[in-house]
Amino acid sequence: MTATLFVADAVHGHVGARGVVVRENRITAVVGDRELRRVGTTVGEVIELGGHVYPGFTDAHSHPSLGAGLQRGVDLSDVDDLAALRSVLSDAVREIPPGEWLLGWGLSYGLWDDDQPTSAVLRGLGRPVALQLFDCHALLLDEEAVRVAGVERMPAFGSGAHAVRDERGAFTGLVVEEEAMDHVRLAIPPEHPASRTDRLGRVLAAMAASGLTGLHVMDALGDSAEQYDELERTGRLPLRLKLHRWYTPALAAAGVDPVDPPPGRGRLWHHHGVKLFLDGTVDNGTAWLSSPDLRGESTGSTWGDPVEYARVVQRLAAAGVPTATHAIGDAAILWAADTIARAHAAHPAVRHRIEHLEVTSPAAVAAVGRSGAVASVQPTHCTRFVAADGSDNWSRRLGDRRSHGWRLRSLAASGTVLALGSDFPIAPFEPLGILADAVSRRCTARGGEAVSPLEALGADEAVLAYTVGAALAAGVEHDEGTIAPGRLADLSVFDGDLSAATPEQLLTRRAVATVVDGEFRRS
The missing domain is CATH 3.20.20.140 (Metal-dependent hydrolases)
Structure with a gap:
């Protein structure tokens, strides 16, 4: 198989080098400015890159895969207060077909100031709601999602995964860590x-x-x-x-x-x-x-x-x-x-x-x-x-x-x-x-x-x-x-x-x- 010469302004780690010769999927030579013309006549193709060449980043x-899956929902990463969150979700729910869950991702814990996130802001949206917190270690659910996902029947996990309850023992809507979140995801219609x-x-x-x-x-x-x-x-x-x-x-x-x-x-x-x-x-x-x-x-x-x-x-x-x-x-x-x-x-x-x-x-x-x-x-x-x-x-x-x-x-x-x-x-x-x-x-x-x-x-x-x-x-x-x-x-x-x-x-x-x-x- 013939080789390819990639020509650049500079090659990282090689003072004065401007070319990288590749045969199949391996580098065979790194060449300086003086050698470019000669090497260029011996290869099958010369590709002018320009710029500075680095080892693959x-x-x-x-x-x-997780990121692609989350993008099925609404990007909430730029939402900076609860009023804005409610507005974004109200707009989003009008865009999804009847019967589908309202999904979101990138939600900040900081919207609740010194408190843990709770589902109060999600009431009345008319759909099961499941929002991924930005760290992907917690989901915030509305009351309908809690019901449909059977959070009350969630088994005990030995890993710290659980549904959070308030001081009265009621679910707050927050579900933390993987096994608990997986329990909820089983209820979300798959794509x-x-x-x-x-x-x-x-x-x-x-x-x-x-x-x-x-x-x-x-x-x-x-x-x-x-x-x-x-x-x-x-x-x-x-x-x-x-x-x-x-x-x-x-x-x-x-x-x-x-x-x-x-x-x-x-x-x-x-x-x-x-x-x-x-x-x-x-x-x-x-x-x-x-x-x-x-x-x-x-x-x-x-x-x-x-x-x-x-x-x-x-x-x-x-x-x-x-x-x-x-x-x-x-x-x-x-x-x-x-x-x-x-x-x-x-x-x-x-x-x-x-x-x-x-x-x-x-x-x-x-x-x-x-x-x-x-x-x-x-x-x-x-x-x-x-x-x-x-x-x-x-x-x-x-x-x-x-x-x-x-x-x-x-x-x-x-x-x-x-x-x-x-x-x-x-x-x-x-x-x-x-x-x-x-x-x-x-x-x-x-x-x-x-x-x-x-x-x-x-x-x-x-x-x-x-x-x-x-x-x-x-x-x-x-x-x-x-x-x-x-x-x-x-x-x-x-x-x-x-x-x-x-x-x-x-x-x-x-x-x-x-x-x-x-x-x-x-x-």
């Missing part, structure tokens, strides 16, 4: 599979157009693998995907083996590892903190006995299966770090990672640094959902501990490898905006005061976390993360240098093109 934590797959294809196409070449997918649930397979079969899969299937206490109790992967893989997607949850979120009071939050909540693990979680990680490590552990609170992070340190000591070839690391005390920073775990962090969680003045729900719950949030600089200084991502659909997936916020520690697009600015990264460090860091997180650094002969031909092309850019400059850059598995796509 990989979002290290994303939920594309046609073809419609869901088409929407997923559009989401992935938009991700590729933003400069991404790969995703670490953290929701290999239901028929999502079949959706990816269908998209690849029909030429609509533009990204390299590593799927992580969930393993929960409920699956453990049911005797499900965590080791055996589901069947199936494609050229660009495969089942890669296992995702586990040690806790929930600070915002809904289900994180695992070393001491309770200021409402007396966030006191325990998703696992009734976290020792069982440690046993599962050891079993997976022994089988050569990498793990990704959701750990938000400092107690959860400490437990994950200790577990991973033990697993790494016994099976050093297997890569393990901790996701989110929102409340990272000094002890937790040090423990993660010693553990060998990769820290998979989402900078825009800090800049989009937390206020510098501490007025947001997350900060009000934590008090002084809010200074321990998203400690990128401290984690890097401890020797921890960082991988960055979006957690889409919780936050937008565009990598340039995430890079900008990692450097500025504020929502760069909106301005405002920085949150814990001493924890900022340099632009070069943020780029490294999107490339080399993501490859290390997946244990594929010999194939991905750098531009070198023998590496997979995954490239992201932007219209200027990112590594020395200011946050404001990063927002003005744009993706020019991507190359995924040797295939060129113009953004």
Whole structure:
């Protein structure tokens, strides 16, 4: 098969280089300006990229299938008070056919000030209503949805999942954590599979157009693998995907083996590892903190006995299966770090990672640094959902501990490898905006005061976390993360240098093109 020469203004990591030669799906050479003419006569095709070529940008934590599914409903992420919420929902209910549920996503806890969300604002809409809170760890239901979903008959879960009751014992409408939300979802009429797959294809196409070449997918649930397979079969899969299937206490109790992967893989997607949850979120009071939050909540693990979680990680490590552990609170992070340190000591070839690391005390920073775990962090969680003045729900719950949030600089200084991502659909997936916020520690697009600015990264460090860091997180650094002969031909092309850019400059850059598995796509 003939080779292709991609010509750019600059090649990241190679001073003076302007060309990358690709044969099939591998890089065979990186060439300088003087060699371009000679090499151009030996290849089958020359493609002028322009811009700066980087190793393929990989979002290290994303939920594309979940995100595509949520977009079936109303986007509530810009709603900033209860009156506006009522207005948006009243308009939306007139647009949906009779008998359908009114669905929404991106709802902020902050609309209720110091109180937990309640369903009072949802009364009288004439439909069952189910709104996803922005963190995707809670649903808000109206009275009709509570009735139709049989919330009164919901079984007890050992993972902290439950329907919230007020001081009189009445349901507030808030349902938290996965098993409880799944109970409700069973009552929502399903969407046609073809419609869901088409929407997923559009989401992935938009991700590729933003400069991404790969995703670490953290929701290999239901028929999502079949959706990816269908998209690849029909030429609509533009990204390299590593799927992580969930393993929960409920699956453990049911005797499900965590080791055996589901069947199936494609050229660009495969089942890669296992995702586990040690806790929930600070915002809904289900994180695992070393001491309770200021409402007396966030006191325990998703696992009734976290020792069982440690046993599962050891079993997976022994089988050569990498793990990704959701750990938000400092107690959860400490437990994950200790577990991973033990697993790494016994099976050093297997890569393990901790996701989110929102409340990272000094002890937790040090423990993660010693553990060998990769820290998979989402900078825009800090800049989009937390206020510098501490007025947001997350900060009000934590008090002084809010200074321990998203400690990128401290984690890097401890020797921890960082991988960055979006957690889409919780936050937008565009990598340039995430890079900008990692450097500025504020929502760069909106301005405002920085949150814990001493924890900022340099632009070069943020780029490294999107490339080399993501490859290390997946244990594929010999194939991905750098531009070198023998590496997979995954490239992201932007219209200027990112590594020395200011946050404001990063927002003005744009993706020019991507190359995924040797295939060129113009953004």
